[in-house]
Amino acid sequence: MKENERLQQGYAGYHEVKIPDALLGITFPMLVMYPAGTPEQADQLGPYPLELARDAEALEGQFPLVLISHGTDGSPLMYRTLARYLARNGFIVGMPEHPFNNRNNNSLEGTIQNLIYRPRHIRMIIDCFFENKMFEGKVKPNAVSIIGHSLDGYTALAAAGGLPTSFPHETPDGQPQLIEVASNPRIQSNHPTGICSDFPSLIHNQKIIFLFYLGSYFFQFPKIYLLISFLYLYYLSFLH
Numbered sequence: 001m002k003e004n005e006r007l008q009q010g011y012a013g014y015h016e017v018k019i020p021d022a023l024l025g026i027t028f029p030m031l032v033m034y035p036a037g038t039p040e041q042a043d044q045l046g047p048y049p050l051e052l053a054r055d056a057e058a059l060e061g062q063f064p065l066v067l068i069s070h071g072t073d074g075s076p077l078m079y080r081t082l083a084r085y086l087a088r089n090g091f092i093v094g095m096p097e098h099p100f101n102n103r104n105n106n107s108l109e110g111t112i113q114n115l116i117y118r119p120r121h122i123r124m125i126i127d128c129f130f131e132n133k134m135f136e137g138k139v140k141p142n143a144v145s146i147i148g149h150s151l152d153g154y155t156a157l158a159a160a161g162g163l164p165t166s167f168p169h170e171t172p173d174g175q176p177q178l179i180e181v182a183s184n185p186r187i188q189s190n191h192p193t194g195i196c197s198d199f200p201s202l203i204h205n206q207k208i209i210f211l212f213y214l215g216s217y218f219f220q221f222p223k224i225y226l227l228i229s230f231l232y233l234y235y236l237s238f239l240h
Contacts, residue, residue, distance in 0.1 A: 010059070011036045012087035014043070014052040019096065019128055021121070030096040030125060031076050033087035034135070035059040046077050050084065058092075058135065064143040065129055067122065068095045071150025072114075073106045079147075092139060096125055101151070112170050112177060115154070119181045122146065122159040126187070144187045160187040 013036030018027040031045070038056035042049065066086055068079045076095035083093040098118055100108035108114040129139050148156030158164045158181045166177045 009088040010090070011038060011040050011053050011056070012084040013038065013056040013058060014045075014054045015134060017094075017128065017132065019121070019124055021099070021124065024099065024117070026099055028097055028099040028121070030094050030128075031080075031083070032092070032094050032135075033083045034092045034138070035061075035063060035087055035090055045080055046075075048077060048080060050080055052084065058138050062138060062140045063090055063092045064145065065126070065139045066091050066093045066145045066147060067125060068093060068147045069118075069122065069149065069155055070095075070098065070102065071153075072101055072109050073103055074149070075103045079149075082147075092129070092135065094125055094129065096121060110170055112166050112172075112179070114151075115158075115164065115166055115170065115179050116181070118151070118155040119158040122155060123182065146187060 013034045015032045015034070017030045017032055019030055020027045033052070035058060036053045036056040037059050038053040040051040040053045043052045043054055044050070045052075068076070068083055070076055070078060076097050079095055083095055086093050097104075098121060100106070101114050101118070108117070126144055129135050146156040146159065148154070154164060158179070162181075164179045164181065166179060168174045168176055171177045
C-alpha cells in the first residue's frame with residue numbers, strides 16, 4: 001500500500017475483550033479493531049499474519065460501531081481484513097465468537113437455545129462498548145450497525161427488533177416456535193447476508209435496512225458478489 005494511502009486511512013488498533021454471561025456462567029471472547037494513532041506492527045491473529053496496533057490507545061473522538069457476527073460453525077477471524085479496513089477508516093468494530101456455535105465448539109447448532117442466546121449476546125456486546133473503560137465515550141450514540149453472516153443474518157434482524165420464528169427442526173416437538181427477543185434501540189443499521197430462520201414480521205424500528213442474500217451463489221456469480229460488497233462498503237462511508 002502506498003504511504004499517502006496509509007496516511008489517509010490511518011491505523012487499526014486491536015484489543016481482545018472477554019464478555020461475561022452470568023446466565024450461562026461463562027465468558028466469551030470478542031476481537032475489537034478501532035481507529036488508532038499508533039503505527040501498525042506485524043502481528044498474528046490465530047494462524048493469520050496481520051499488521052495491527054495491538055492494545056494501542058484509540059484516537060480522540062466518537063466513531064460509529066459495527067458488529068461483525070459470524071455464522072454457525074464460524075469464527076470472527078474470517079472477517080479480520082474487513083474489520084481492519086473499517087477501523088482504518090473510522091469505525092470501531094467488534095467481532096464476537098458466539099459461545100457453543102463456533103468452529104471450536106458447535107454444540108448448540110440447530111437448537112432453539114442458540115436462537116435465543118445469539119441476539120441476547122449481541123445486546124450484551126453493545127452494552128459492553130458503552131461501559132468498557134477503553135471505549136467509554138468513543139462510540140457514537142445510536143450509530144450501531146450489524147453485519148450478520150449466514151445464521152447471524154437471523155441474529156442481526158432479531159436483535160434489531162424482528163419477530164423471529166424457529167424452523168420445526170430447531171424445536172424439541174418439531175413445531176415452529178415464536179422466539180421472544182428484546183430488541184436494542186441503539187441498532188440503527190442492519191446488513192444481513194443470509195436469513196436462516198423465519199420472520200413473519202421484519203424490522204419496524206430501523207431507519208435503514210440493507211439486505212442481500214447470496215449464500216452459495218457466490219461461487220456461481222463471484223463478480224456480482226464483489227460488486228455488492230464494494231457498494232456495501234461505499235454505503236458504510238455515509239454512516240459518518
